[in-house]
Amino acid sequence: MSANSLEHRGETFFLNLRFLLILCVFIGNAIEPLITRMQGMHSLYMWIFTFHMPLFVFVTGYFAKSGLTGEAGRKTIAQIGIQYVIFQTVYSTLDMTVFRVNGIHHSFFAPYLLLWFLASHLCWRLALLLLRKCKCSPLQQLAISLAFGVLVGYLRLDGTWLSISRTFVFLPFFIAGYHFSFTALDNILTRRIRAAGAVVSIGLFLIIALGGAGLAPGWLYGNMTYMQLGHLEWYAGLYRLSLYGLQMLAGACFLAFVPKAASLLTECGRRTLYVFLLHGLVIRFMAVSPLYDYIDTAAAGLALIAAAVIMTLVLSHPLVRKWTSPVIEPKVQWVLNLERRALGGSTAVGKHQ
Template structure:
């Protein structure tokens, strides 16, 4: 098999994975208001959170291979920065004008809702660039150490997404160095069936005994002190959670189809789902929708709605109408920078 064909197969697999993950993201955010009402929904929510953020960061690292350095890397950083400014402003304006939320402090240094991912993505790239002289194994070891140590700092973990940046950094670096060839050989039919069974088993374990697992540990945005763990060995808990997330993420890969399909095309536009679905979740939370959801059937309807909306937001028409905000052009900034540097050199 040629390297080009292998790269295409890898891209297909990870685009499929990216779409399945954004479906999980939408479902997880949609059912969050219900987790205190229903044990089954709480278990589903915790099951999703054991893998969906680590894997999403992992996939992001994988696709960063071609755009980490050089002008391509600079353009990505510029675009992430512009996306953050646009949506941080949009959410703040909507809170003040439409939702009229009181007692909430808006700041560009405190990422709003899901925008933490943009702030962290910006930082992951910078950190990985600074570690380029280290071997991949050394990079992962350093990132795991940083992810453990950041929990001991006495600060607000949500500030500039500082905590999540370092907690999920190992997954970004692992994704960047990941080889699809090794995975493809491993994902046999038997392994896929086993993975699905183990994933179901994980859900059962969470259903039977996951009530004591604090979601904040999986969010990665809280320090050990904020999680009410002041022990010196609190970092060992994070290490054990890394193992849980690694296990949950690995077995979720058994759900991912390897062949190109409609999912692959949808996977090319997950950024649109990611940034736009937060608006839908915000509107739903402000509406009386959740007052009417008390039964399993209604909950299934909510989950089905989240899946349908994910597909709708993945359509080319959505990209056509929202691309100026989702993928803002940055070439004009690059040109301004070149002109400024040219004048400075003269």
């Protein structure tokens, strides 16, 4: 098999995975108000959170291969920054004026709920660039990131500010994704391995459903320090190391459900950014409406999940991209031109990129 063919298969597989993960994100956020009163929803929610954020960061790192450095890297960083400013402003303004939500820090230094991912993504890229500049090997980068992921939990601060906790907690998955080769996975992911992975993943769900996990959701969010989680022991970092093991296992097993062939999932996987940045509006409207007052049966819960699936497909439709691309994927060349002028460079370079 040629290198180009393998690269194409890898892109297809990870686009399929990315769509399934954004689907899990939407479902998880949609059912969150129900987890304290419906055991089935709590089990599904906890199962999703064992793998979906680590895998999403992993996939983000994988796709960063093609645009970490050079002009492409600077454009991506600029775009992430502009996206963050736009949606931090939009969501905070809506919370204060339309939704009337209290108890949320409205500050550019405290990412708004789902926007932590943008803030952390920017930091992951900068951290990896720094590690590369220090001539660290991939294994050294991974070891350093794991150390920081454990040590950040000991800080006596609110981990949500600047998304500092999640940035370091999930950094190992970004670095692992960046250095990951699809070749190994393509050879390993046989039909038998897929079946075994699916069985283990379903088994993990059953363990959670039977109450055998005993894991506080805060550990899975990655935004809380050990002190906030109620663990002041000096060895609290060992809990996070163990959690990394669980997340790696859960993530690896979830890969069993990801198809390798190109399909509608692949095309939708190219537009997950639109689902990610827009689905928060849908979730907010659902939360302030009386909708959840009427969901008290398994059938109603399943209908909610089906609605989340449908809305994920709707938000990943090409028309949504056409209508919203100016704010979802804003043009950033003007930022790079300003940078060149500020540094005394020529803007002519940008015209030929």
